[in-house]
Amino acid sequence: MKPEGFSRRSAASRGFLSCHTCGLLSRQSPRAESTICRRCASRLHPRKPGGTGRSWALMIAAYILFIPANALPIMATGSLFGSQKDTILSGVMYLWTEGSWPLAALVFFASIIVPLGKLLILTYLLVAVELRSIRHRRLRARLYRLLEFIGRWSMLDIYVVTLLSALVQLKSLASITPMPGALAFGAVVVLTMLAAMAFDPRLIWDEPRPEPLAAPIPHTDVHV
């Protein structure tokens, strides 16, 4: 990427490469195609390789798999009265009608709201980067941090299905078995995590036009 593609105040525009692993700044060498960090031997890139393309691809795959994740049942409950299959939603409804509505809300939040929310936030971030929007950048920076944080919590239902299957194995009396919906759902969680990891938040701050004046290098803020 040419130096004009970066904001004037960014490290990349001044020829510095920041190591994503250990934070060391190194001078970008014009000769070497790929430089390695002196301290930790990680590959150095001005921005995450693959650009936004990788994030788009992973995100779209997650959207596609979101459909079977919710349409297919994630577990089957067998009892003396027969077998019953549950999708994520029907599981939530069951909890609700059983009276455990805080649990129903929790599972609904972790299994529907969180994955969908991640996908929508990531879509917004990617579209804003493609449109080179310079509005609400701090909000987008905060949304990205939220994305990183909540990713793992959608694994909740997978662990619930795992434990229930392991515990309720009393043959014809009562049994719980995992079903293919769990695989699709697991795939959605992994894909959204990978998509978020492939997105470089620094792209939010890269500008198409140069800033008016190159500012002197500021100090970091201090928060005590």
Add this chain to the structure above:
Amino acid sequence: MTEAGFPPPPAEIPPHPLHITLTQRLIACHECDLLQRVIALAPGGEAICPRCGAELYRDNPHGPQRTLALLLASAVAFVLANAFPIVSIDTQGLQRSASLFSAVQTLWDEEMPVVAGLVFVTTLLAPAFEIFTLVFILSAVILGWRLPGLAHMLRLAVATRPWSMVEVLMLGVLVSVVKLSHLAHITPGLALWSYGALIVLFAAAMASLDAHDLWERLSPS
């Protein structure tokens, strides 16, 4: 929080464990790439990027010894959590208990190998690797061993961070227990308390870990 102005740089740079780069002590924000100077912090203070608000580095008054102690305690909690069953269910006189490993086994037996693998990695492999690798690295650093592979090991340990999801597992156990409590009598196993301890101890260890300082010590120069 004091706003970053553009004051002249201090005439004498005070000694500081952070040596980020070559000529000046500079750092680039990992979230917005803003190039900025590193400054000295008050004890326990935290430095934030003035442009995007990301946390950049913090002052850590404790040495790696404290982190190592917490990690060793986490390791013990981890071993206990896997050696014992998490919960036991008792219904109609039939009893069954499950440890995490047996739960993964069940998934495998139920023809769900990918999900079994996912649960195995996120609750057994990644946490174990992270804890034991960090214990090894910190021990080496404290004992002063200059082993060549340490930086690579730290890289790997950092890379497994997002894939270790023991806290979510705990919540999953909670939800499962409540779900089953209608059906049968549930007894929490020793592993449940161990998992709780593991989460608290590991969080404390990560909070006290000074990554920048560690990278400095592993630096080849």
